[in-house]
Amino acid sequence: MTESFWKDGDPIADTAAPDGPIETRWDRRKFSAKLVNPANRRKLSVIVVGTGLAGGSAAATLAEAGYKVRSYCYQDSPRRAHSIAAQGGINAAKNYRNDGDSIHRLFYDTVKGGDFRARESNVYRLAQVSVNIIDQCVAQGVPFAREYGGLLDNRSFGGTQVSRTFYARGQTGQQLLLGAYQAMERQIGLGNIEMFARHEMLELVIVDGKARGIVVRDMVTGEITTDLADAVVLASGGYGNVFFLSTNAKGCNVTASWRAHRKGALFANPCYTQIHPTCIPESGSHQSKLTLMSESLRNDGRVWVPKRREDCGKPAGDIAEGDRDYYLERIYPSFGNLVPRDIASRAAKNVCDEGRGVGPGGLGVYLDFADAISRLGRDAVEAKYGNLFEMYQRITGEDPYEVPMRIYPAVHYTMGGLWVDYDLQSTIPGLFVVGEANFSDHGANRLGASALMQGLADGYFVLPHTLANYLASGPYEKISPDHEEVVAARTQVEERIQKLLSINGDRTVDSFHRELGHIMWEYCGMERTEEGLTKAIGLIRGLREEFWTRVKVPGTGEQLNQNLEKAGRVADFLELGELMCIDALHRAESAGGHFRAESQTPDGEALRHDDEFSYVAAWEYGETPTLHKEKLDFEYVHPSTRSYK
Amino acid sequence: MAVTGLLLVGFLYAHMIGNLKIFVGAKSFDDYAHWLRTIGVPLLPETWYLWIQRAVLTLALIAHIVAATVLTRRARKARPVRYARRTKVQGSYAARTMRWGGVIIALFVVYHILDLTTGTLNPVGDREHPYANVVADFAPGRWYVTLFYTLAIVSVGFHLRHGLFSAVRTMGQQTQRGERIARAAALVLSVVLVVGYLAVPFAVLTGLVD
Amino acid sequence: MDIQVRVWRQSDPSDKGRMVTYDVKDISPDASFLEMLDVLNEKLILDGDDPIAFDHDCREGICGMCGMMINGVAHGPERATTTCQLHMRHFNDGDVIDVEPWRASAFPVVKDLVVNRGAFDRIIQAGGYITAPTGTAPDAHATPVPKPDADAAFEAATCIGCGACVAACPNGSSMLFTAAKVAHLGLLPQGQPERDSRVVDMLEAQDEEGFGGCTNMGECTTVCPKGIPLTLIGRLNNDYRKAMKKR
Numbered sequence A: 001m002t003e004s005f006w007k008d009g010d011p012i013a014d015t016a017a018p019d020g021p022i023e024t025r026w027d028r029r030k031f032s033a034k035l036v037n038p039a040n041r042r043k044l045s046v047i048v049v050g051t052g053l054a055g056g057s058a059a060a061t062l063a064e065a066g067y068k069v070r071s072y073c074y075q076d077s078p079r080r081a082h083s084i085a086a087q088g089g090i091n092a093a094k095n096y097r098n099d100g101d102s103i104h105r106l107f108y109d110t111v112k113g114g115d116f117r118a119r120e121s122n123v124y125r126l127a128q129v130s131v132n133i134i135d136q137c138v139a140q141g142v143p144f145a146r147e148y149g150g151l152l153d154n155r156s157f158g159g160t161q162v163s164r165t166f167y168a169r170g171q172t173g174q175q176l177l178l179g180a181y182q183a184m185e186r187q188i189g190l191g192n193i194e195m196f197a198r199h200e201m202l203e204l205v206i207v208d209g210k211a212r213g214i215v216v217r218d219m220v221t222g223e224i225t226t227d228l229a230d231a232v233v234l235a236s237g238g239y240g241n242v243f244f245l246s247t248n249a250k251g252c253n254v255t256a257s258w259r260a261h262r263k264g265a266l267f268a269n270p271c272y273t274q275i276h277p278t279c280i281p282e283s284g285s286h287q288s289k290l291t292l293m294s295e296s297l298r299n300d301g302r303v304w305v306p307k308r309r310e311d312c313g314k315p316a317g318d319i320a321e322g323d324r325d326y327y328l329e330r331i332y333p334s335f336g337n338l339v340p341r342d343i344a345s346r347a348a349k350n351v352c353d354e355g356r357g358v359g360p361g362g363l364g365v366y367l368d369f370a371d372a373i374s375r376l377g378r379d380a381v382e383a384k385y386g387n388l389f390e391m392y393q394r395i396t397g398e399d400p401y402e403v404p405m406r407i408y409p410a411v412h413y414t415m416g417g418l419w420v421d422y423d424l425q426s427t428i429p430g431l432f433v434v435g436e437a438n439f440s441d442h443g444a445n446r447l448g449a450s451a452l453m454q455g456l457a458d459g460y461f462v463l464p465h466t467l468a469n470y471l472a473s474g475p476y477e478k479i480s481p482d483h484e485e486v487v488a489a490r491t492q493v494e495e496r497i498q499k500l501l502s503i504n505g506d507r508t509v510d511s512f513h514r515e516l517g518h519i520m521w522e523y524c525g526m527e528r529t530e531e532g533l534t535k536a537i538g539l540i541r542g543l544r545e546e547f548w549t550r551v552k553v554p555g556t557g558e559q560l561n562q563n564l565e566k567a568g569r570v571a572d573f574l575e576l577g578e579l580m581c582i583d584a585l586h587r588a589e590s591a592g593g594h595f596r597a598e599s600q601t602p603d604g605e606a607l608r609h610d611d612e613f614s615y616v617a618a619w620e621y622g623e624t625p626t627l628h629k630e631k632l633d634f635e636y637v638h639p640s641t642r643s644y645k
Numbered sequence B: 001m002a003v004t005g006l007l008l009v010g011f012l013y014a015h016m017i018g019n020l021k022i023f024v025g026a027k028s029f030d031d032y033a034h035w036l037r038t039i040g041v042p043l044l045p046e047t048w049y050l051w052i053q054r055a056v057l058t059l060a061l062i063a064h065i066v067a068a069t070v071l072t073r074r075a076r077k078a079r080p081v082r083y084a085r086r087t088k089v090q091g092s093y094a095a096r097t098m099r100w101g102g103v104i105i106a107l108f109v110v111y112h113i114l115d116l117t118t119g120t121l122n123p124v125g126d127r128e129h130p131y132a133n134v135v136a137d138f139a140p141g142r143w144y145v146t147l148f149y150t151l152a153i154v155s156v157g158f159h160l161r162h163g164l165f166s167a168v169r170t171m172g173q174q175t176q177r178g179e180r181i182a183r184a185a186a187l188v189l190s191v192v193l194v195v196g197y198l199a200v201p202f203a204v205l206t207g208l209v210d
Numbered sequence C: 001m002d003i004q005v006r007v008w009r010q011s012d013p014s015d016k017g018r019m020v021t022y023d024v025k026d027i028s029p030d031a032s033f034l035e036m037l038d039v040l041n042e043k044l045i046l047d048g049d050d051p052i053a054f055d056h057d058c059r060e061g062i063c064g065m066c067g068m069m070i071n072g073v074a075h076g077p078e079r080a081t082t083t084c085q086l087h088m089r090h091f092n093d094g095d096v097i098d099v100e101p102w103r104a105s106a107f108p109v110v111k112d113l114v115v116n117r118g119a120f121d122r123i124i125q126a127g128g129y130i131t132a133p134t135g136t137a138p139d140a141h142a143t144p145v146p147k148p149d150a151d152a153a154f155e156a157a158t159c160i161g162c163g164a165c166v167a168a169c170p171n172g173s174s175m176l177f178t179a180a181k182v183a184h185l186g187l188l189p190q191g192q193p194e195r196d197s198r199v200v201d202m203l204e205a206q207d208e209e210g211f212g213g214c215t216n217m218g219e220c221t222t223v224c225p226k227g228i229p230l231t232l233i234g235r236l237n238n239d240y241r242k243a244m245k246k247r
């Protein structure tokens, strides 16, 4: 029955990756790549959508090389891309700690962390260039944390056994992004990049099978224009906002990727979602997004809920020790509160589903520092977590020194994205995808501090070489803005906007987004079942229909219209949501961030099926989506099972 | 701004010390006024120094006022639309009254020169005996003059309280400690100045000096 | 709680604009200020009115996108807090809250509470960077940076470019913003070669954008959500003086 949700297509393969020894693959690819004569570069233009770590670093580097770059972002300044919010840090195999780290170890950890659903070649290259990233950022003036000797400090992050995470207080993403942003602004000043802030990409232009441009809406004037170039780079970030509530910025969207997908680019592993266990829970129906708190809190905090449902309404202090269920310590005696993200998240949801959650709506569990405070003293706890406690207090109005924190899991990162080959090129020639927007190097689960690494690796060090190889065959034939494909793309956008504005129904865009979020969270969140996913697909289809008949978008298209922007994004989420459910449904195994209830060990742990599912699921758009499988081979790291008991 | 402001402050201090000679006696004060006119003699002809000082001060004052006007106009241009509601958060009264305070001081200086330098507006107006001029000025019956002087001098105090701190900052002071010191020093210097200046009219008023 | 908001409404740059009063009923004290506006907007849409436009993105206090004058104070009454991190529990039932956009000629109003802060980007373009093209960097450990310098550079680098300093400054000056960037880069060894030209070029750009001059009023630092210290302005002035001497 479920088969009817999708069709099986031909297998695909990554033909851009060299084979042979993994250590030299990237060098050999760089050598085999064609070069562009410096004098010709001026004649080649590249559109970069997105100014986050991936897009910003790519735009700056391409402009430095001499290409004509045009950059787009929906915020009012490139500096505000969502990468700015990353807190924890960035990994790099520098081995500055002499603790046995190496490129090979970072590679190994990442492949294993991804639960053997990532490509070895890509991950190896990521580990290789990680080293250059840190050098580059320091040269730009990124103020990483340092030790008294003046050398860079490292910490261990995300449960790795080596200290390879570079950080800048709790604002690593901000500092890295400012580095890329400044490099970009320098190129803008020099006239090598033309920047279009507050412009949203709404369509991809394909001519003769190649990506040749985009259709954008000027979000201030509402003007719809087309921009044509020799190549298009998408760096538009992740799609976690399909869940409505997530740790992503409000504007994060799938539109750029989804439009490309509709035009033929394959979308890989859409169901792989990372859910972070320590976020501040919802406080009511007004909630608009969730805030992440560092996972490090679990080092000293103890997670619990009342044993009895009746106790849930009581203040935490009134619940006797014997009436508390320290469920992580109970179920996972050896890892306790430090089990990995996916396990901690799922366990929290389970106790809340049993009706034992605390706080508004019963969606929260306690993270209690009472023991830590009595053991270490308040000052020691403050020294370690002071700023996090402050943030918590600012948002919730509760003092975590006095009452336990309440936490709940939230969607944080999406490992899926547009399918790309080793050159970061999608299935549409000339369309390259970098950063969180591609299906990336993380497999089914991303390790902490490796998204920043991947974004910058793609933008600074990988794309500029592989894109040059593509551009070397250019300049491509000049296209007139009156070309029928271009006009068609623009007309499509205009019609869609007119349609959204003309429905004039009786429900707001947010109400649809919220409802879609509930469906996704309920059925395609931490734990998925065949039954639930099937139900969700039906619900989403119904909701989508309702959206196109009942949505109310006020105002006109000729001005700043934030509801129109939202409406377009939600319309795309309503399509993506269905594909995510279909992908989750077809993957009848538990891997990384994807837990299928039907596929677990007798003691409730994730059960992978390498024989059946060791592939990337790349979806082709269609009324009924078509599944193309890219088989994954593991020559260097042999699949093994994760265990935390 | 800072350079001209500081020049003016330098004069104010010198002037205050001169004024305080009034407590030593009429002769000392008149001698001082006379001495002012003979500084530099025989190198310079009589009163030349005084005229040089006057020129420098006038230029400084003009430059200062020009700079202040430019800054004010730029500020107006930088915020053409006012806020409907504005709450002062920083709370430094001194900082906020620089412009009006400056204007009050300028008006005062004009009156003051007509009063004590040229004698035009002075009841005595004897240019050879400034002591008498001063004493006549602040006679209890002329309380309004004293009041105006007081107002002007307090304005100067406020102007300097922020002005001195600001000048040091403009010259590049840049540490937290330095900031505390600069603020404290500005306050002390302003208070000393206000007290020093006010001493004279109040001494006359209360009959301490006559 | 029930409150009233008086919000600046201006449909586009050419519109004169006015304050309009709205009732917001039954809002949770746990809602953030922006969530309160979300709730109001939902109601306005269903009533057939035009919802209030305001900028926001991360809602975590880091992207610098949000910002409005709340009761005459940039980012509202809580110190070191961006608008998106301000919660309704800091207001009282029955309060009338005034909400206005940043006001500066260098930040023209786009619509309602949304302004154009492109001037900040252009100040950065003028010199707010270290020239280090990709691929030219030496090993990160080639130049150790004394920890106090690194820490101070970091403090300065925390500026989120929100523009509250300009909004609050009685002179409409962007000095704190510029000073933060000049200090961030000038404190690091990597930033030395361009130190002189940076400060001169950035100040020039700042003047060209039509910001006012700084008279050390200190309102900026008080409302700055990242607590960028006023001393950095002194540092900028010092750098500027030295740079001009060398010219």
Ligand SMILES: Cc1cc2nc3c(=O)[nH]c(=O)nc-3n(C[C@H](O)[C@H](O)[C@H](O)COP(=O)(O)OP(=O)(O)OC[C@H]3O[C@@H](n4cnc5c(N)ncnc54)[C@H](O)[C@@H]3O)c2cc1C
Residues within 6 Å of the ligand: A049, A050, A051, A052, A053, A054, A055, A072, A073, A074, A075, A078, A080, A081, A082, A083, A084, A085, A086, A087, A088, A089, A090, A172, A173, A199, A200, A201, A202, A235, A236, A237, A238, A247, A248, A249, A252, A253, A255, A256, A292, A412, A413, A434, A435, A436, A437, A448, A449, A450, A451, A452, A453, A455
């Ligand atoms: C709260 C939080 C904390 C995190 N902490 C860490 C961490 O500690 N370490 C780590 O490694 N990773 C972390 N991550 C993940 C990491 O930050 C992101 O995966 C990464 O920054 C994504 O970068 P990006 O360049 O791909 O996309 P983004 O930074 O999201 O940039 C997307 C860009 O695309 C533009 N854009 C999007 N759609 C359009 C459109 N339709 N038209 C025009 N422009 C568009 C946007 O304007 C923006 O410029 C964190 C994520 C979150 C949410």
Ligand code: HEM
Residues within 6 Å of the ligand: B001, B002, B003, B004, B005, B006, B008, B009, B012, B064, B065, B068, B071, B098, B099, B101, B102, B103, B105, B106, B107, B159, B160, B162, B163, B164, B165, B166, B167, B168, B170, C214, C215, C216
């Ligand atoms: C018409 C008269 C005056 C006006 C309009 C005026 C105005 C101002 C203004 C607007 C400032 C602020 C500039 C800043 O803080 O940088 C200022 C600063 C200052 N003023 Fe005046 N002023 C006047 C007279 C005086 C006088 C008579 C003195 C001294 C005796 C003086 C001393 C100073 C000083 C020291 C500063 C600080 C300079 C700086 O910050 O760089 N001013 N003045």
Ligand code: HEM
Residues within 6 Å of the ligand: B012, B015, B019, B033, B034, B036, B050, B053, B054, B105, B109, B112, B113, B116, B117, B130, B134, B149, B152, B153, B156, B197, B198, B200, B201
């Ligand atoms: C109560 C306080 C003051 C007294 C008693 C006083 C007294 C005098 C006297 C007697 C003179 C004439 C000196 C001479 O020509 O021989 C004089 C000149 C002058 N005073 Fe004052 N003064 C006072 C306050 C001030 C203040 C506050 C200012 C400035 C803000 C000021 C600025 C001047 C100037 C500019 C001159 C002209 C100097 C010159 O002739 O070159 N005075 N004052």
Ligand code: SF4
Residues within 6 Å of the ligand: C158, C159, C160, C161, C162, C163, C164, C165, C166, C176, C177, C180, C220, C223, C224, C225, C226, C227, C228
């Ligand atoms: S200095 Fe402070 S107030 Fe000004 S832009 Fe930066 S963070 Fe905002």
Ligand code: F3S
Residues within 6 Å of the ligand: C168, C169, C170, C171, C172, C173, C174, C175, C176, C213, C214, C215, C216, C217, C218, C219, C220, C221, C230, C233
């Ligand atoms: S408030 Fe304005 S005057 Fe200077 S010190 Fe701050 S920029």
Ligand code: FES
Residues within 6 Å of the ligand: C055, C056, C057, C058, C059, C060, C061, C062, C063, C064, C065, C066, C067, C082, C083, C084, C085
């Ligand atoms: S929305 Fe990002 S700082 Fe407020």
